[in-house]
Amino acid sequence: MKRVMPILEFLVRSSALAIYLFSAGAALPAQDSPSNQAPEKPGENARKDLLSQFNDSLQELTARVTPSIVQVQVTGYRATDEKNPDQTGVIGRQRSLGSGVIVDPDGYIITNAHVVKGAQSVRVVLTPVTAGDSQVRASLGLGEHSSPIEAKIVGIAPTIDLALLKIDQKNLPAIPFADYTKLKKGELVLAFGNPEGLENSVSMGVISAVARQADPDVPSVYIQTDAPINPGNSGGPLINTSGQLVGINTFILTESGGSQGLGFAIPSSVVEFIYHELRKSGRVHRSIIGAVLQDITPDLASGLALGKQRGVIVSDVTPDGPADKAGLKIQDILLSLDGRSMGSVPLAEMIISTRPADSTVKAEVLRGTETLALTIPVMEQKNDVDQLGDLVDPQKDLISKLGIFGVEINSDLAAQLEDLREPSGVIVAALAEDNASIEADLQAGDVIHALNGKKIETVSALRDRLKQIPPGAPAVIQIERDSKYMYVTLEMD
Numbered sequence: 001m002k003r004v005m006p007i008l009e010f011l012v013r014s015s016a017l018a019i020y021l022f023s024a025g026a027a028l029p030a031q032d033s034p035s036n037q038a039p040e041k042p043g044e045n046a047r048k049d050l051l052s053q054f055n056d057s058l059q060e061l062t063a064r065v066t067p068s069i070v071q072v073q074v075t076g077y078r079a080t081d082e083k084n085p086d087q088t089g090v091i092g093r094q095r096s097l098g099s100g101v102i103v104d105p106d107g108y109i110i111t112n113a114h115v116v117k118g119a120q121s122v123r124v125v126l127t128p129v130t131a132g133d134s135q136v137r138a139s140l141g142l143g144e145h146s147s148p149i150e151a152k153i154v155g156i157a158p159t160i161d162l163a164l165l166k167i168d169q170k171n172l173p174a175i176p177f178a179d180y181t182k183l184k185k186g187e188l189v190l191a192f193g194n195p196e197g198l199e200n201s202v203s204m205g206v207i208s209a210v211a212r213q214a215d216p217d218v219p220s221v222y223i224q225t226d227a228p229i230n231p232g233n234s235g236g237p238l239i240n241t242s243g244q245l246v247g248i249n250t251f252i253l254t255e256s257g258g259s260q261g262l263g264f265a266i267p268s269s270v271v272e273f274i275y276h277e278l279r280k281s282g283r284v285h286r287s288i289i290g291a292v293l294q295d296i297t298p299d300l301a302s303g304l305a306l307g308k309q310r311g312v313i314v315s316d317v318t319p320d321g322p323a324d325k326a327g328l329k330i331q332d333i334l335l336s337l338d339g340r341s342m343g344s345v346p347l348a349e350m351i352i353s354t355r356p357a358d359s360t361v362k363a364e365v366l367r368g369t370e371t372l373a374l375t376i377p378v379m380e381q382k383n384d385v386d387q388l389g390d391l392v393d394p395q396k397d398l399i400s401k402l403g404i405f406g407v408e409i410n411s412d413l414a415a416q417l418e419d420l421r422e423p424s425g426v427i428v429a430a431l432a433e434d435n436a437s438i439e440a441d442l443q444a445g446d447v448i449h450a451l452n453g454k455k456i457e458t459v460s461a462l463r464d465r466l467k468q469i470p471p472g473a474p475a476v477i478q479i480e481r482d483s484k485y486m487y488v489t490l491e492m493d
Contacts, residue, residue, distance in 0.1 A: 057241075062190065062202055065239050067129045067173045069192045071199050072098040072111050072165070072235060073148055076119040099193030099236030100124060100165060101245065102174045103275055109151065109165040110275055111235030112250055113158045116165070123148035124167055127200055155278035160220075160270060161250050163235075164278040175237060178244035180269040183210045183223065191227040191249055191263070193236025203228040205261075207246075212264065213346045221346045222264040223247045229263035238265045247271065273354040286381040287355045290321020291328055292484040293345045307366060308333055312342045314365075316484045319421075322377040326363075333366040352378065381482075392429045397459065401466045401492070404442055405430045406459050419483040424457050425449045441488050443481065450478040466492070 074096045098115030102108070109124060116122055126146045154164040187207045195201050205227025212224040225238060229249050238247040247265030277284045294300075294315045301309045312334040317324045334342045337351045338361055355361060357380040365372050391413075392405040399406050406426040407413070414423035428446040442448075448456050451465045452475060469475050469492045477488045 058190075058204070061239075061241065061243055064243055065175065065190070065192060065237075066200060066202070067127050068102045068175045069127050069200065069236060070100045070102065070109055071125040071127075071194045072100045072109075072115055072151075073123045073125065074098065074116055074119045075121040076117075097194055097197045097232055098234050099232065099249075101192070101235075101237040101248070102172050103177075103245070105170065105172050105174050107167040107169040107172060108154070108275070108279060109167065110248060110271060111163050111165060112248065113156045113161045113163045115235045116153055116156070116163050119153065122151045122153060122165060124151045124165065125149070125199070126169075126172075129173075155282035155284075157274050157278065157284040160266065160274055160284070162248065162266065162271065162274045162278075164275060175239070175243070175245045177272045178240055178242070178246045178268045180246075180267045183207060183246060183267075185210055188241055189225055189227055189246055190239045191225070191229050191233060191236065192239060193229075193233035193249065195228075195230035195232040197232055205263075208261075211267075211347065213344065221267060221270075221350055222250070223267055225263045225265060226261040227263060228261075233263075244268075245271065267350075270350065270354065285357055286353050287357055287359075287378045288381045289323045289326075289328075289352055289361065289376045289378055290318035291323040292316035292486055293334065293348055294486070295345050296333070304331065306333065307369065310343065311335070312345055312348055315486060318483060322379050326374050326376040327372070328363070328365065328374060328376065329367060331367075332372075334363060335366055335371070336364040337361050397429065398432060399426075399459065399463060399466070400432070401463075402442060403432045404428045405432060406448070406462060408458050409447065420447065421480055421483055421485075422447070422449055425480070426456055426459055426462050441490075442477075442479070445481070447480040448477055449480060449485075452476050 076094065096115070098111055100109040100111035100115075103110050125148050128146055149167045149169065151165040151167050154166050156163045185207050189205060189207055191203045191205070193201060195203075205225050207223060208226050209224040211221045213221060223238065223246065227238065229252050233249045234251070236249050237245045238249055240246050245268050247267050248271050249263060249265045251264050253260065253262040253264075274284055292315045293312050296306060296308060296311045296313050298309060300306070300313070304313075306313070314323075314328060314330055314332045314334065317328055317330055334348060336342055337348055340347070340351065342348050352361060355378045357378060359378050360375050361378060363374045363376055365374060391407050394405070397405040397407060405428070407429045409417070409420075409423060409425055409427055411423075413427070414420055417423075417427075426448045428442050428444055428448070430444055431442070448462060450456055451462065452469070454465060456462050456465065466475070471492055473492055475490050475492055477490075479486060479488055
């Protein structure tokens, strides 16, 4: 703040002079006459022409895109601990700012779900269209300014971190969606938004990676860019040189709190799918095929004697589900989906989840040495399991070695969990607050059925088995998640 204040004071004190200069039409100092300039070197004119063309193109692109960018003003209640916004604690009334982009002329705006989290009131500020020679005048307060407009939240997709807003306006400048499959590493992009509340800002960079999985345990793919993105850019667009929406800026990796060149955006294909889903029904109908996919690791390939050292393997198939009926088997290797080669689970999940319910995907699989072609129906995923936190007794249900609160499944609880494949075990009712140092990939709603191959039915049995595992030894937990079996591994402390 000490470095910023003198600059702000200078701008305020000099604004009167700036206004006078512009209103009086004061001329800038004349440039040196050609006779006083040094002779130009061969090819210098051509280089100047290229630089001028590049500069003019950026200015034209920025002027064309800027009117589609909005500032999102949110008033509501949320956790006051900014470092842990999802933790329960002190809740207070707060105001926050974010960014958004107009994707339909009838007033539909895309932003991040976390921007409008806990919102009681959402307003947006449109960016006025200004001529290129009047941008400085507008910045100094001499141009037209828009008043905030009340916005309605049409729908939120929290797992994808996207939200759709609607304002009562027509004929707005909308940004078209880019074709994500044509995105290339090194491609020039611009990031628009309101970083740190500094409205109507733009930064430039390149695509650092076209498909980055930021969290190995979450099947989500992001675009990585080095275009400077800071808090307040959330919900703003990443734009290519054709003026198309490449992605929605959503988070950064940073130790300082500011941009370190590691920004991430939700790909345009996902944004477009979520937009249509939210606009149609206010929620996202996530599609599934009834199979669990895992990335092939060298150890997995060696232990199962697989024909491929990398790729995607089927680890579970839901009985009587779409994949089961189509002939998909456990240990099948997924080679392609709808003609696209499968190298990772996130890509497969993105293709499946964005398919309309009741449609199909064409899968090519490797089973032993035989290659098979399957047509698998797609179905809508059912709602998540209800919240289980109210079942917890903090005194007796804490399993400290896993950082969870576990509840034994009895007949009453099993009856409530209709999709449970095995009506026994220990269900993860909640995660412990201080479990950050524990690397077990467990989530609320997971059911623990076995530990290192031995069946688990009670909390006390789970604690006893965990105590028997020596420090440094691996623990393999068999869990049921969303009616699918899978293994979770961790190293005991």
